[in-house]
Amino acid sequence: MMPKLAQTQPRIPTDLAPAIGALCKVAADLSHLISRGALGGALGANVGENTDGDTQKALDVMADEAFFAALRGTGVRWYASEERDAVAGLDPDGALALAIDPLDGSSNIDVNVSIGTIFAIQPAQDDAEATFLRDGHALRAAGYFIYGPQTALVISFGAGVRRFVLDRESGGFEETPDIPSIPDTASEFAINASNYRHWSKPIRAYIDDCLAGADGPRGKNFNMRWVASLVAETHRIMSRGGIFLYPADQRAGYAQGRLRLVYECLPIAFLIEQAGGKATTGTRRILDCVPDHLHARTPFVFGTADKVDRVTSYHDLPEQEVSALFGNRGLFRA
Ligand SMILES: O=P(O)(O)OC[C@H]1O[C@](O)(COP(=O)(O)O)[C@@H](O)[C@@H]1O
Ligand SMILES: [Mg+2]
Numbered sequence: 001m002m003p004k005l006a007q008t009q010p011r012i013p014t015d016l017a018p019a020i021g022a023l024c025k026v027a028a029d030l031s032h033l034i035s036r037g038a039l040g041g042a043l044g045a046n047v048g049e050n051t052d053g054d055t056q057k058a059l060d061v062m063a064d065e066a067f068f069a070a071l072r073g074t075g076v077r078w079y080a081s082e083e084r085d086a087v088a089g090l091d092p093d094g095a096l097a098l099a100i101d102p103l104d105g106s107s108n109i110d111v112n113v114s115i116g117t118i119f120a121i122q123p124a125q126d127d128a129e130a131t132f133l134r135d136g137h138a139l140r141a142a143g144y145f146i147y148g149p150q151t152a153l154v155i156s157f158g159a160g161v162r163r164f165v166l167d168r169e170s171g172g173f174e175e176t177p178d179i180p181s182i183p184d185t186a187s188e189f190a191i192n193a194s195n196y197r198h199w200s201k202p203i204r205a206y207i208d209d210c211l212a213g214a215d216g217p218r219g220k221n222f223n224m225r226w227v228a229s230l231v232a233e234t235h236r237i238m239s240r241g242g243i244f245l246y247p248a249d250q251r252a253g254y255a256q257g258r259l260r261l262v263y264e265c266l267p268i269a270f271l272i273e274q275a276g277g278k279a280t281t282g283t284r285r286i287l288d289c290v291p292d293h294l295h296a297r298t299p300f301v302f303g304t305a306d307k308v309d310r311v312t313s314y315h316d317l318p319e320q321e322v323s324a325l326f327g328n329r330g331l332f333r334a
């Protein structure tokens with residue numbers, strides 16, 4: 001049975017409704033499976049590698065297969081998944097194309113920390129791959145499911161962001177009355193600081209100044225978070241603001257950071273902008289970026305608009321300023 005998507009306002013575009021309904025059905029099933037933990041099987045077991053050499057967990061593959069099967073007959077012609085080498089065909093007459101990270105944050109499966117699913121929908125073109133090698137302005141909708149203490153759907157059709165929570169009693173997703181928008185008051189940053197020594201000077205300088213707190217040029221203290229689930233970080237920033245950074249770094253394979261444009265960054269950037277925030281590569285708006293291949297990666301910075309702008313401004317500083325200890329950097333950034 002298709003779970004009910006109870007909307008407070010009937011604003012889901014009619015042609016997208018069958019695909020969104022199918023995504024909700026699979027997400028409700030996954031939520032149940034994930035909540036059973038080890039009782040549901042070895043969901044976090046390594047089962048192989050995807051096209052980029054990332055380890056695939058059992059749940060990555062199960063989620064991918066379940067979404068693919070459920071989307072048949074919903075008007076989706078092309079299905080591009082982080083877990084597949086190439087675009088897969090669904091309905092030959094479908095007008096839509098769906099990009100998906102079926103299971104985001106898979107290192108957290110076994111440790112009972114929030115994980116998610118990220119997706120974006122755009123018009124299908126005749127060429128499967130070319131459909132997805134377009135900038136983010138082609139998107140009709142983007143969203144994520146978060147499987148945490150609550151299972152929720154956060155989605156945008158390009159006119160603000162909407163949030164639905166899975167009601168385990170009814171089995172449907174119920175829309176919550178509040179409209180998510182990113183507060184500008186937060187003092188939290190999220191970055192995997194274990195990579196500090198590999199970052200560029202502007203990223204190091206930005207984080208140095210956050211860490212210097214009230215004694216540094218920013219003149220205030222910050223808090224840090226790192227969940228290692230992009231969906232969980234996005235959900236927190238949607239709720240209480242802050243900034244997320246996964247920059248490029250000097251490790252082999254990280255010249256463009258870690259996160260994928262098609263399956264992760266374009267959908268999240270679409271949502272973040274719709275919630276009043278900003279999303280960039282550090283210097284360039286993500287929605288303007290055109291992936292040069294299906295699994296292209298990009299540095300990713302998003303969150304409260306003025307914080308994201310500040311990161312960009314660090315890239316404009318002269319060499320002697322980014323290299324200086326924080327006490328010697330210009331105070332214009334405070
Ligand atoms: O382990 P790291 O390098 O901190 O990376 C964490 C990032 O990797 C991801 O887990 C990548 O997503 P997948 O689990 O879909 O591969 C993001 O959710 C998260 O932001
Ligand atoms: Mg992911």
Ligand SMILES: [Mg+2]
Pocket residue numbers: 060082101102103104105106
């Ligand atoms: Mg994934």
